[in-house]
Amino acid sequence: MTLFFAEYGLFLAKVITVLIAVGVLAAIIAGSMGRSRRGSSADSPESGDIVITKYNECLDDFEEALSISRLEPAMRKQAGKERKARDKAERKAAKAAAKKAKRQRGKGETLVPENLVPRTFVLDFDGDIRASSVDKLRREITAVLTSATAEDEVLLRLDSGGGTVNGYGLGAAQLDRIRKRRIPLTICVDKVAASGGYMMACVGDKIVAAPFAMLGSIGVVAQIPNVHRLLKHWNIDVELLTAGKFKRTLTMFGENSDEGRAKFIEDIERVHAQFKAYVSERRPKLDIERVATGEVWSGDDLLELGLVDDLGTSDERMVDACLGREVLLVSWREKSSLMKRFSLGAEAALDRVLMRWIDRLARSPNL
Numbered sequence: 001m002t003l004f005f006a007e008y009g010l011f012l013a014k015v016i017t018v019l020i021a022v023g024v025l026a027a028i029i030a031g032s033m034g035r036s037r038r039g040s041s042a043d044s045p046e047s048g049d050i051v052i053t054k055y056n057e058c059l060d061d062f063e064e065a066l067s068i069s070r071l072e073p074a075m076r077k078q079a080g081k082e083r084k085a086r087d088k089a090e091r092k093a094a095k096a097a098a099k100k101a102k103r104q105r106g107k108g109e110t111l112v113p114e115n116l117v118p119r120t121f122v123l124d125f126d127g128d129i130r131a132s133s134v135d136k137l138r139r140e141i142t143a144v145l146t147s148a149t150a151e152d153e154v155l156l157r158l159d160s161g162g163g164t165v166n167g168y169g170l171g172a173a174q175l176d177r178i179r180k181r182r183i184p185l186t187i188c189v190d191k192v193a194a195s196g197g198y199m200m201a202c203v204g205d206k207i208v209a210a211p212f213a214m215l216g217s218i219g220v221v222a223q224i225p226n227v228h229r230l231l232k233h234w235n236i237d238v239e240l241l242t243a244g245k246f247k248r249t250l251t252m253f254g255e256n257s258d259e260g261r262a263k264f265i266e267d268i269e270r271v272h273a274q275f276k277a278y279v280s281e282r283r284p285k286l287d288i289e290r291v292a293t294g295e296v297w298s299g300d301d302l303l304e305l306g307l308v309d310d311l312g313t314s315d316e317r318m319v320d321a322c323l324g325r326e327v328l329l330v331s332w333r334e335k336s337s338l339m340k341r342f343s344l345g346a347e348a349a350l351d352r353v354l355m356r357w358i359d360r361l362a363r364s365p366n367l
Contacts, residue, residue, distance in 0.1 A: 048334040050143045055122065055318055055327035119152045120321040122329045127160025127197055131167030138174045139332040145181060153184040155321070156204070157314045162195025162217060165271055171196070172278070175203040188314035189213045194296055195220075198307075199275065202282045207308040208317060211299050215307050218279060219294030220272045222264070228255045283307075 068080065121144045125133050144154060156175070162168065178185045187193070187204035194217035201207050201215070209215055231238060231253060238253035249260040249267070272292070280288045286306045291297075302308040321327050 048139070048332055050140070051331045051333050053329040053331075055329055056322045059319065059322055118325045119148070120318070120325045120327045121148060121152065121154045122318060122327060123154065123156045124331065125156060125158045125160065125171070125200070127158075127163060127168070127171075127200075129163035131160075131163050131171050131196065134167060134171045134174060136332045136334070137171060140330050141174050141177055143332075144330060145177065145183075148178075148181070148183050150182050150184075153186065153321075153325075154178050155186045155188060155314070155317060157188050157190065158193050158197060158201055159189070159191050160194070160197030160200070161192050162197050162199075165196070165220070168196025168199050172200045172203050175200055179203060179205070186317065188317055189215060189308075190314055199278060202279045206310070208310045208312050208314070209298075209302055209308045210313045211311050213302075214296045214298050215302055216291060216296040217294055218275060218288075218292040220268050220275065221294075222268055224250050224252060226250075226252055226256060228253060 123140050125137055127133060185204045186206045187201045189201060189209040190213060192214045193201040194214060198215055198218060240251055240254050242248050246263050249264040250256050276288050276292045291305055297305060318327055
């Protein structure tokens with residue numbers, strides 16, 4: 001009987017493993033199909049919304065809540081009622097203003113906001129290997145550029161350890177759109193901006209990093225497993241047919257040649273040279289040969305090397321900006337089905353697992 005339960009448990013574990021694998025694969029396929037279907041309608045307003053949150057009001061709410069907490073119970077209750085009444089009046093006024101603006105747009109009138117003050121638009125970029133957040137970022141930048149002026153500024157909270165060259169290259173190009181419009185751009189790094197993450201960061205007019213944030217890794221890395229000898233041991237042949245001498249330099253299954261390796265290294269060096277040139281153009285005072293070694297730095301080293309302009313957190317910058325500016329948190333919220341959200345979540349989870357294992361392999365002293 002014990003043997004039966006043991007075998008049944010092993011069988012059940014195998015079934016669950018297969019079901020999980022099939023589910024993840026289906027999620028990935030569904031996500032890929034969803035992206036391909038978005039195609040022509042990707043820029044349609046119906047595919048999502050721009051969400052604006054006034055950070056000044058958030059701070060006011062924090063301050064008021066703390067002030068109320070110090071009152072006596074009876075006064076606290078009265079203050080709570082007054083606050084609800086005020087919030088209701090504000091929502092009513094905002095609704096009326098929205099209706100008025102809609103009527104003005106319908107008549108073709110130009111909308112001129114009252115009490116104009118400089119604005120700080122706050123964007124977020126949370127990077128992964130494929131830089132998948134670039135699609136969200138480009139929509140947010142497009143929205144900001146419809147009304148931002150040289151009197152305003154953009155603050156990007158960036159967190160990324162890097163990834164694909166083309167993905168992060170596109171991310172940097174999106175930030176260049178802000179720079180070309182001569183709108184001040186500040187990049188805040190609270191945790192990490194390495195490799196492709198620093199490529200994006202260097203676009204900013206100013207880079208601010210938290211004291212223990214890690215920045216740098218101006219280099220290029222590529223690795224590929226090769227199972228040719230294992231296949232050869234089992235008498236398995238893999239035929240790779242190409243047209244063009246260097247159509248495929250290194251492969252996973254075939255026997256790699258010294259010529260192919262040399263070409264692959266040449267390609268990496270060329271990308272590295274482009275990376276250094278890009279950083280140098282945007283931070284001309286930086287000793288690029290000193291920092292383009294693939295190393296990362298933090299703290300005072302960042303200031304000494306010129307990788308950043310100041311040390312501090314994004315929270316400090318945002319709170320300080322509230323003193324004389326209207327601080328607006330801008331975020332693109334995509335409309336998506338439950339299946340689509342599940343598939344994107346599964347892809348993000350796989351990215352994190354892959355990135356974690358790559359990092360472990362790179363740091364292992366046994367390799």
